[in-house]
Amino acid sequence: VFSKLIRNSSSHAIAWLEEFLINFENTVIVVSHDRYFLNKVCTHTADIDYGKIQLYAGNYDFWYESSQLLVKQMKEANKKKEEKIKELQEFISRFSANASKSKQATSRKKALEKIELDTIKPSSRKYPYVDFRPEREIGNEVLTVENISKTIDGEKVLDRISFILGREDKVAFVGGNEFAKTVLFKILMGEMEPDEGSYKWGVTTSQAYFPKDSTKEFDNDLTITDWLTGYSPVKDVTYVRGFLGRMLFPGEDGVKKVRILSGGEKVRCLLSKMMICAPNVLILDEPTNHLDMESITALNNGLIKFPGVILFASHDHQFVETTANRIMEIMPGGTLIDKITTYDEYLESDEMARKRFVYTANKEDDEN
Template sequence: MLKTHDISLRFGKRLLFEDVTTKFSPGNCYGVIGANGAGKSTLLKVLSGEIEPSSGNISVSPGKRIAVLKQNQYEFDEFEVRETVLMGHKKLFKIMTEKDAIYAKSDFSNEDGMRVSDLEDEFAELNGWEAESEVSTLLSGLGIADELHEKKMDELSGNEKVKVLLAQALFGNPDILLLDEPTNHLDIQSINWLEEFLTKFKNTIIVVSHDRHFLNNVCTHMADIDYGKVTVYTGNYDFWLESSQLALQQAKDANKKTEAKRKDLEAFVARFSANASKSKQATSRKKTLDKLVLEEIKPSSRKLPFIRFTPERPIGNNVLTIKNLSKKVDGEVVLNDITLTINNDDKIAFVGAHDLAKTALFEILMDEVKADSGNYTWGATAIRSYLPKDNAEFFNDDVTLIDWLRQFSKEKDDNFIRGFLGRMLFSGEESLKKANILSGGEKVRIMQSKMMLSGANVLLLDEPTNHLDLEAITSLNNGLIEFKGVIMFASHDHQFLQTIANRIIEITPYGVIDKKMTFDEYLENPVINKLREKMYENIKNPGETLPI
């Protein structure tokens, strides 16, 4: 068990937590939620011992091992993949290293024999004989191919490194597992595997995530950080959200009744206090009035941006035609002879293991890069707007947000621009921030503002939930559900995919799978699953004709 006792944490004058006392019990998965900057990741660092609290203390049951998902992708570059995972269990890895060193000696002494005997006992107690098998299972489950297990970490891509570091944290059945955004950079299949792994995990899990579907599937409790406090609630994210909204509404309703009663009493007192025959009654009412206290409602510090995309004009029947589109990036084929027709009622989720393919397609369709072959034609009524995954090029200028957004607005008046920024949580002094110092989440929100001002009837979005907090993701999700136009988007957010898309297109190395259905229907369709499996297997066994 992991407990906090009156912990507080300050950075200069800024207070993150104050007098936090709570416990995290075995068999439970705690989802840590809170607004951007509330201190979710910092709380995990405090719990792991990486950061010392300003006051209070953390206690862990004796002999319990804490495992943490590492965030530095380059920390283990000099080590092999398999070795990196084994290093997740420090005690076991130390025993293995010492044991191997002794066996490698040319002059094996009696003392060495006694020492290695002790090490073998400890090795067996820690289930060391199953370690290699467990490493392979974890890596394969997360999509790391067998041929990569003996490679050095610096030979892997960034996404592959993230998966290895996740396997490292999961390895060896830790007693307490601390995971900060474990689904980042994972494909849908890897996320599903991780969800299944964590639901079967018997020990304590504390996880920070912006993935609502993931939190709903794995969490038994929510740890909400707000106003410097950490409050633990039973239930998953949706249960917490609905319960908190219900409690707030009940408090508001109670206050309305109290306020109505107060007004009645005030009116009675004002009317009859000067009347001798009614004075006793009025005095009694005055005493009742004095006892009435409005229940204090402390609203959450969270704020939701107002996101609505309004097309300037309806989209016509001819939206987009793509014929035989192909593209190589750094010598690798990412789009191979793609042919598609986009209709005016389409909300398309582009899925698949290769993120670069989706990004390349969007960049071609937005005329930002050229295809190697093939062509595409937009309909005459199509007005496009694009949210790229990498938006850095838009934020090089030293200008205020008002001036930054003004260049994309037909209405140039300051009050209009300020009002629009306020809807997106850049109110007051925030609207005078310089564009080149924005955080990742702020950049995405201001890019969404640009899209809303465009009047587009076709939206292209590449990983639009990246860098956003849960509140901003929820607002964007709702805004896209209500959008009366065509949407083409790539995302790893399951709830986003399920609630928005009515057509799923998976880009594979040997063509596309294109189905008019919801995302859950797509995942659960056995024919599609078999076809997908054969397509990806064909990478290793090229030449087979597949029924795409």
């Protein structure tokens, strides 16, 4: 029995565990927010809603499609029943007083009484509304990075890293060198200075940053509404609460202190901040770590349709595969691999990448 065992685990460790569980010959019960993991490992899915469990034969995608299809079929069946009800009611209304049609009218009344509409109860699951709308369209010159190097505590974290971003790039930083990704993001956001090299943002760009560690952001006594108002270009409470409402913070939640929020609530606050700032470049460092399945799906969909540039790191395989069109991997020595491809294609075409993933997973397992 595993409960959210892969949360905050590296993609390498997750890949190793996937293969282990697939080959495990006995029963496994797992709770996870990683859709790719569930699709690859699970043969059955238990849907828990309103305190009731319904078992589906199939993986996560099969459950999702089946449950959506079931609701669709019930709605279509109800529509046909409503049309039949209307037809019977019209006949009864028209001919109930007609002696020659009275038997037919009575028969239709009985038929009408037998028709029952299916009760379609909305799911208790709630999806936030994630929609990043840039205030300004991004130009052709986005970001140029030239020979950036950084050494921390004697270790070479970044070694002469260079790349140029285009206006349609959605870049996923993958691999086991997670510290290097965070350092690079901090340098690009001006929170850390490189030892060597330079970077230049295009004049049309505006950036919003989702840090891996947001402790400082919430180390204050502000309410959620006051906190977000501080970042809003429109200092209107109703305007700000609209963004909070989209992220599942109803009116009464606006008076909560940000200091006491859960990990998932803090993530949703940070996403609200990024939306209200309306940037055309998003930098996200492990944004899915504290989110539930619904929020991950909403963020995933929001990034897919985002019309700007994205640089991000995530352990969620499906999140990376469906969002990124360019893959970068910072190697243990700080050098960079840069390929314009999807994540699955990157792993499939690069034998060494797959070997690195397996090696890192085994190394982590030995250390633990």
